[in-house]
Amino acid sequence: MANFPSLERETITGFKKSIDSTFREFASNWGEWFTELLSPIHWLLIHFEKLLFATPWYIFLGLISLLLWKATQNWKLIIGFLISFILIGLVGMWDDTMRTLAIVIVSTLVCIVIGIPIGILMAKNNLAHKIILPILDLMQTIPSFVYLIPVVMLFGLGKIPGLIAISVFAIPPVIRFTNIGLREVDKDLKETAQALGLTPFHILRLVELSLARNVILGGINQTIMMALSMVVIASMIGVRGLGAQVLNSIGNGYLGLGVISGLSIVALAIIMDRAIQSHNKRHDKWRENK
């Protein structure tokens, strides 16, 4: 009496099996095509990682410090960055950190390139807004293990499926924040720009996007954090780096390795987060003083 009247077991099994076989057929027909399609990103990933590996550590530290100084002029952040990266190097996590950095940065770029136009579309078109919002909810809540299997079946093991797994989870914030940022721009300002004779494209570029800039950067920040949090999941499909070390430590019960690799991920996250925040603050101050 208490049992819910479910379908016949055979019906349910048949349904699940038909999903399996449909997908297998899809993978065998389209797998190569998708792999070809994403080969430019694959090329970018491999060569960006090679570049990071080829850069001597002192040049890497110097360049990033310079970049951080340009962006934030916050010397405390730079000292924090130097100390944590030197520690990472000392405990032998340098190579894995570079691998992780490469995939997180490329994934974030992919998210930005795809996410910001989608966010603009959502802000401009209410129908698109209604359709995309639940899709974003789905992407953020569906357990990643569910799409790991089909992604590997399509693309094989390694960086590309890892990048897709990371991006599916990490792209929603940049879309959401772009949408919100653009919707919050003062209507009067837009009308003034219109009265001045600006084209819609110019209004978008000069008025809306520049006013929504901080909100969008906040979204990008969230995207980076979520990408970093996905590196352990991505390592489950063969992405090497800090995530693989965490997985290794879980599998073997190596507490020390787990702590070291986990803290390296945390260090990456904190530095990137503080860099963007501090850049935002500096930008705000600069605008106020003007």
Added chain:
Amino acid sequence: MKYIKTMISVMLISLISTFAKAADIKISELNWQSGSLIAYIDSYILKHGYGHDTEIVPGGIDATIESMLATGSPNIVGEMWISSLGDNALSALNDGTLISVTDDNGVIIGAGEGWFIPRDVAEKNGLNTIEDVLARPDLFPHPEDSSKGGIVICPEGWSCKQTNLNLFEAFDMEAKGWKVLEPGSSTGLNAHWEGSVTKGKGAFGYYWTPTSFVGRLDLVGPLSAEVGFAGDDNWTKCIASQTDELCADAQPSQWPSSKTGTIVTPGLDQAVNDYVSARTFEGSVITSMLVWMDANQATAEDSATYFLNTYPEIWSKWVTPEAATKITASLN
């Protein structure tokens, strides 16, 4: 490091068993299909045939053994692969802290791990041995670098990962145009084989039998090597030694046929010991069970019931006549 390793393992496994309600026999459910199926068969038979209160404790090989050594629980591990046991587990088996109750044929007769390739690729190109495969990296392109051949190895945290890496060195595979392909997890490993075979692409590397997977995807292996087996000494002390470093002295070798055994803690009833030592499967029976599990996407628990219903002639030989009657009665 060893101490920390033990500590964590005990936390992982015995925490689960301590906080759950006390059962008199705890059975380890190993985290692969046949390991999990055997655990549920044991549980059902001991519960309904012998009246024990059983409990299933999930865990991997290393963590389970460490927990058995440290706390004496779980009591029964159905399908332990003896070749993957570490030194401390082997010495525990020697001094009687743990007991292997299975005879030399193993729990699953004909079980083995090693390197596999899809049957159609093997037949089309006449690849019969590891050496044949190693000469043709072009048939098994690595996804990251298609000029190299890719060999898929064990997931992170599996003790066979280092074995694969040692053999990679021993066969001098890098010079032959090969590159390691890390699957990351069992999910990655399965999806890699499934995807490669579905797309009709070559795939080469680690898997084990009996599995429904090998049957369904039609893989051949474990492949033998023309150089044969490097010998117990080199295998256990070097190629498959449980360290994090590569073993410089590793010799090229085929994988040894794996011995599977049921390992128990001392102090179980004689009747329970008699049952677990008699409980062995023909490889083909397990394979057909696993194919059924896969085809029906059945849980290990449902599959154990299916096994007991379908193969009474097999399990009735393992148990006393009284137990057999009780089990048959409980199934109806």
